[in-house]
Amino acid sequence: MxxxxxxxxxxxxxxxxxxxxxxxxxxxxxDEISTQGKLAGIPVVLKDNIITNGxxxxxxxxxxxxxxxxxxxxVAKRLxxxxxVIMAKASMDELGMGGTNRNAFTGPVHNPYDLDRISGxxxxxxxxxxxxxxxxxxxxxxxxxxxxxxxxxxxxxxxxPTYGRIPRYGIxxxxxxxxxxxxxxxxxxxxxxxxEVLAGRDDHDMTSSYEEVGEYSVLLNxxxxxxxxxxxxTVSDEIKNPDIKTAFDQLxxxxxxxxxxxxxLEMDRKLLELIAPVYKTIANAEATANHSNLDGIRxxxxxxxxxxxxxxxxxxxxxxxxYVRARFVIGSYSLFEENQDRLFRKAQKIRRLxxxxxxxxxxxxxxxxxxxxxxxxxxxxxxxxxxxxIDRFEEEHMQLANFTGYPSIVLPLGLSDGLPFAVxxxxxxxxxxxxxxxxxxxxKVIDFQGEPTL
Numbered sequence: 001m002x003x004x005x006x007x008x009x010x011x012x013x014x015x016x017x018x019x020x021x022x023x024x025x026x027x028x029x030x031d032e033i034s035t036q037g038k039l040a041g042i043p044v045v046l047k048d049n050i051i052t053n054g055x056x057x058x059x060x061x062x063x064x065x066x067x068x069x070x071x072x073x074x075v076a077k078r079l080x081x082x083x084x085v086i087m088a089k090a091s092m093d094e095l096g097m098g099g100t101n102r103n104a105f106t107g108p109v110h111n112p113y114d115l116d117r118i119s120g121x122x123x124x125x126x127x128x129x130x131x132x133x134x135x136x137x138x139x140x141x142x143x144x145x146x147x148x149x150x151x152x153x154x155x156x157x158x159x160x161p162t163y164g165r166i167p168r169y170g171i172x173x174x175x176x177x178x179x180x181x182x183x184x185x186x187x188x189x190x191x192x193x194x195x196e197v198l199a200g201r202d203d204h205d206m207t208s209s210y211e212e213v214g215e216y217s218v219l220l221n222x223x224x225x226x227x228x229x230x231x232x233x234t235v236s237d238e239i240k241n242p243d244i245k246t247a248f249d250q251l252x253x254x255x256x257x258x259x260x261x262x263x264x265l266e267m268d269r270k271l272l273e274l275i276a277p278v279y280k281t282i283a284n285a286e287a288t289a290n291h292s293n294l295d296g297i298r299x300x301x302x303x304x305x306x307x308x309x310x311x312x313x314x315x316x317x318x319x320x321x322x323y324v325r326a327r328f329v330i331g332s333y334s335l336f337e338e339n340q341d342r343l344f345r346k347a348q349k350i351r352r353l354x355x356x357x358x359x360x361x362x363x364x365x366x367x368x369x370x371x372x373x374x375x376x377x378x379x380x381x382x383x384x385x386x387x388x389x390i391d392r393f394e395e396e397h398m399q400l401a402n403f404t405g406y407p408s409i410v411l412p413l414g415l416s417d418g419l420p421f422a423v424x425x426x427x428x429x430x431x432x433x434x435x436x437x438x439x440x441x442x443x444k445v446i447d448f449q450g451e452p453t454l
Contacts, residue, residue: 002041003033006085009043012134013088019454020132022109022125024048025056025089037083038197044079044137047126048089048104049096049172050181052076055086059172060104061094063300063319073170074202075139075181082197087135090125094324095291096143096174098122100383101150103323108380111153112452113419117377120150122174123184127154130184132454137194138184143174144279145398147182148410148424153377155412155420155450157443159183159191162429163405164209166195167202175286176207178279178402188440191409192216195432211430219433222440225259229425229438230365234267238394241375243416248371251413251423254445265361265368271354272393278354279399281334281347288331294319355404362406367425367438372398372410376419398424407432409439412448420450 006029017023025048033041046052049059051073058064072080079086091104101109101124109124111117112132119128123140127150130138140147142160151158159182166181173179183194199213231252239245256262296302296315303314320328334343361368374394401408408426415421425442427435 005041006033006043009087009135012132013129016112016129016132016134016454019115020110020112020128021107022091022128023088024058024060024091024104024106024125027055027086027088029087030085033085034083037081038193039079039137040083042084042137043087043135044084044139045088045090045126045129045135046076046086046138047123047140048092049141050075050139051170051172052086052089055089057089057172058105059095060092060106061320061324062105063294063296063315065105066301067299071170074167074204075170075198078197084137090123090129090138092125093122094321095172095287096122096141096146097287097324097327099145099149101125102380102383103321105321110380111377112454113155113450114377115454116379117419118153118380118383120153120377122146124150126184127151127156127158130156130186131452136186136190140182140184141171141174142180142182142402143178143283144402147184148398148408149373151184151410152372152422153420155448155452157185157188157191157412158410159185159195160401160408161195161199161432162209162407164207165211165407165430165432166198167205167208169202169204173290175283176290177286178283180402180405188409188411188436188443189217189220192220192436209430214433216433216436220440221437222444224255224438224441224445227260227438227441228263228364228366229255229260230263230265230361230368232267232361232368232370233264234269234272235370235394235397239371239374241416241421243414244371244375244421247414247421248423251446255442258441258445263365265365267361268357269393271357272397274350274354275393275396275399278347278350279396280330281343282351284327284331285334285344286331288328288335291328351403354400358400358404362428366434367427369423369425370397372422372424376416376421401426405429407435409435411439411443411446412450413446414448415450
């Protein structure tokens with residue numbers, strides 16, 4: 001890659017920004033482009049919660065509107081060392097909270113296939129900038145499907161590796177036991193290459209793994225012959241969109257014809273129905289604790305007040321949206337001493353039961369396959385910033401990979417009325433090579449040809 005590639009990317013970012021509203025902050029581009037490294041000269045955008053030295057990082061929240069970091073996250077550091085060029089910070093749901101990318105303080109992000117529709121969240125800005133071909137690689141974070149849902153809605157590859165595979169040092173958190181750094185690309189091979197750069201132990205993050213990092217892209221093998229692929233029928237059979245259902249059934253037949261060994265899997269529906277309340281309890285509690293320092297005193301835009309308490313109250317009231325404040329209320333309630341056993345600890349116990357049941361699906365399978373989102377991206381006007389009422393497991397099932405920490409990838413499958421839909425593949429922990437190999441084979445079978453209108 002050369003400087004022309006970067007200039008073309010910068011031009012495309014500027015062209016799509018008025019329509020997509022996907023960029024929060026544009027980066028100042030370097031005078032010289034590196035010719036060394038696995039990502040030499042590759043333009044990349046970062047979700048706005050990934051700290052980058054000297055570049056405003058707001059997590060798309062008004063309270064961090066003035067935050068300019070003085071250090072690099074390990075993700076930003078490794079990208080730079082690999083020769084990548086950071087082009088911009090991409091919009092997200094405020095502090096990662098949401099599934100629509102409607103509640104960023106800069107306004108909603110629009111889907112490049114239909115500007116009246118959502119991008120999905122919380123990493124929607126990263127997804128649409130890859131889908132619109134402004135950049136070939138974008139970094140996101142995934143707490144409950146925050147990479148994979150927008151990837152499904154925008155027709156790109158969304159990859160969440162194993163929890164701890166990519167260090168989270170320098171990531172503004174949402175829920176620490178669920179957060180995972182991942183990627184948006186337009187091919188499985190590009191996702192594999194990015195993982196080679198980003199993965200590996202970092203002592204700043206005690207949850208990061210010592211597991212060896214492989215040459216995933218070099219070793220990529222798309223042969224599906226003999227691959228054991230389990231179909232999670234409990235989820236896929238709930239799909240109502242006829243285009244998605246027909247395409248999924250056809251894919252299963254095509255995988256059999258390619259030599260894959262297909263099995264039908266079931267999971268206890270009662271456990272699946274508990275995904276949403278368990279997720280909301282744990283995620284909101286962890287978010288409340290993680291963001292207690294955003295008070296206008298230690299971090300954040302400071303609002304005037306007669307006392308320290310007044311300053312904190314005013315700063316947090318004006319700095320956060322009503323949606324985020326509501327989540328903090330819910331999180332605080334479950335963390336009250338009198339409620340911890342009844343709510344927070346009970347949710348942790350149920351999470352373990354769900355995770356154990358999910359793990360049993362993989363005992364004789366290489367990967368588990370199902371539909372990603374149950375339908376195409378809804379219209380912005382038809383969605384609500386408040387998702388607390390959603391508890392359908394076919395909508396929330398991708399959170400299983402966050403409960404367990406398993407690696408998971410979404411691939412575009414087809415179009416319904418011109419809008420993308422996708423499938424999800426998941427593997428056992430640290431079996432990224434197996435997952436990427438299988439995904440490459442599935443990608444070859446699908447041969448997705450969708451093109452955004454923008």
